[in-house]
Amino acid sequence: PGATAEVIEATATTDNVDEIVVYKALGSWTITPPPGTDPVPPIPYPNHPTDPTKPGDAVPTLPHVPGFIPVGPDGVTPLPPVDPDDPSKGYELPPIPTDPGVDTPITYVPEAPKSSTVTVKYVDESGKDLLPPIITEGKVGDSYTSEGKVIEGYLLKEIPTNATGTMVEGGTVVTYVYVPIGSWVPNIPGQPVTPIPYPNHPTDPTKPGDTVPTLPHVPGFIPVGPDGVTPLPPVDPDDPSKGYELPPIPTDPGVDTPITYVPEAPKSSTVTVKYVDESGKDLLPPIITEGKVGDSYTSEGKVIEGYLLKEIPTNATGTMVEGGTVVTYVYVPIGSWVPNIPGQPVTPIPYPNHPTDPTKPGDEVPTLPHVPGFIPVGPDGVTPLPQVDPDDPSKGYELPPIPTDPGVDTPITYVPEAPKVIAKPSPPKASPIVPSVVQPATKSEALPNTGEIDSSVLSLLGLSMLTATKIGLKKRRED
Numbered sequence: 001p002g003a004t005a006e007v008i009e010a011t012a013t014t015d016n017v018d019e020i021v022v023y024k025a026l027g028s029w030t031i032t033p034p035p036g037t038d039p040v041p042p043i044p045y046p047n048h049p050t051d052p053t054k055p056g057d058a059v060p061t062l063p064h065v066p067g068f069i070p071v072g073p074d075g076v077t078p079l080p081p082v083d084p085d086d087p088s089k090g091y092e093l094p095p096i097p098t099d100p101g102v103d104t105p106i107t108y109v110p111e112a113p114k115s116s117t118v119t120v121k122y123v124d125e126s127g128k129d130l131l132p133p134i135i136t137e138g139k140v141g142d143s144y145t146s147e148g149k150v151i152e153g154y155l156l157k158e159i160p161t162n163a164t165g166t167m168v169e170g171g172t173v174v175t176y177v178y179v180p181i182g183s184w185v186p187n188i189p190g191q192p193v194t195p196i197p198y199p200n201h202p203t204d205p206t207k208p209g210d211t212v213p214t215l216p217h218v219p220g221f222i223p224v225g226p227d228g229v230t231p232l233p234p235v236d237p238d239d240p241s242k243g244y245e246l247p248p249i250p251t252d253p254g255v256d257t258p259i260t261y262v263p264e265a266p267k268s269s270t271v272t273v274k275y276v277d278e279s280g281k282d283l284l285p286p287i288i289t290e291g292k293v294g295d296s297y298t299s300e301g302k303v304i305e306g307y308l309l310k311e312i313p314t315n316a317t318g319t320m321v322e323g324g325t326v327v328t329y330v331y332v333p334i335g336s337w338v339p340n341i342p343g344q345p346v347t348p349i350p351y352p353n354h355p356t357d358p359t360k361p362g363d364e365v366p367t368l369p370h371v372p373g374f375i376p377v378g379p380d381g382v383t384p385l386p387q388v389d390p391d392d393p394s395k396g397y398e399l400p401p402i403p404t405d406p407g408v409d410t411p412i413t414y415v416p417e418a419p420k421v422i423a424k425p426s427p428p429k430a431s432p433i434v435p436s437v438v439q440p441a442t443k444s445e446a447l448p449n450t451g452e453i454d455s456s457v458l459s460l461l462g463l464s465m466l467t468a469t470k471i472g473l474k475k476r477r478e479d
Helices: 452-478
Strands: 003-006 022-025 028-032 068-071 104-110 115-124 129-139 143-145 154-156 164-166 172-180 183-187 221-224 257-263 268-277 282-292 307-309 325-333 336-340 374-377 410-416
Touching: none
Parallel strands: 028 104, 115 172, 183 257, 268 325, 336 410
Antiparallel strands: 003 022, 068 104, 115 129, 143 164, 154 172, 221 257, 268 282, 307 325, 374 410
16 A cells, blocks of 8 residues: 556566566645644545556545635645535545656645625524514624524524524524413403413523513402412402412413413401591491492491581492491581670580581571670671661571681670660740630520639649659750
8 A cells, every 4th residue: 555566568588487566655645734733644645446556536535624725736726625515524635646656735725704694583483583683794714693582472492503603605594483482361251361471581581580460350259270279379368359379380381371260259248337526436326238248339428417527438439348348437516606695605506517418517597696785796896797687686687607617616796786876855835825715605604613713724734844844854864
């Protein structure tokens, strides 16, 4: 091996001939490696399997060195790749020269950089794009990296094997394949099914997240887990209206988790309606209504004499819940007209209650009594209150209007009535007495008895004196 024999021509002169066969060493492909790399030993030309006079045809492959291409003996012509689409499979060696004892030099020269791309695709199992492809440009031989993206409602099936690598001629396509993420599927009687997708992890596209939502509460029903029996725990054991905890995501997050709402056994409940003052003291006995959780209820304020309802409580109507409900109506004292009569105790007159509305006073206003010698004035202390009957103050007076804040009292003051001025009478004027002329009688008339004239005159004088005395006394009183 490694040599060829020379053929010697001779003419036989005797029967016994000794032939001398001379072998010559075969040449090699001598390789000059890229600068900075280890030396590469020569590759000897192959021997022919049967003919020692010539080299063989079983030529080996010249290895590929990234970034370099081998050129032939002329130092210029690149050697052809074994696979034009994949130079990494190596190159064909130059033919063995006519003189197989002569070496064939091969030199690796730097390869002119070639453009390349890496296209990263994010698709579902049918190949449909879930995100626009990301294309990165570079040179053949450049390294690249890629990563999966978090896509809502999907999970990355696996990391592709070429997620990282080296750019090659013709470019590289990296494909991330996603599968739909599963859901919790609540089945609520009489309502459409609305799946609740498992959450995505905020950074890892291959697994679901930990931020689990709350399953809503449906009055009259409780949710049970995938086994169809076990009730799901409420978020707040004291208040199921806040919802329920969802079951854990299964090992295979692409599998749905069924949840079924089943009728809840009705629970008893009560509504207690209280009527109290601001200190919490009961003004009326509480009213207790029994029912079932989920039943609706209503309540109302009551008209309580001497009090006004402060406001309607926010839970005056609603739905019965576990543990019962207390509806509290708070009342404040109603105001009064407060008459102040000199020398008498103060007796307030409460404002009237409205016959049906407990939040406001009524319109049936009583009459303020008349006190002889006094007149009542209003809250300003000056303005007299109007009489019910202008011609007869004994019928009483009209009360002032109830103030805007019916909890505020209205003061009324009785003040002395101004004395009335009586006109002085004029003394009577004396009229002269004209004596009557006694005509002689044509007929004799009966004469008065003795003393009749005297008594008549005396009576007239006495009456005149009595009148004068009374007038004099009255004048003195007036003076």
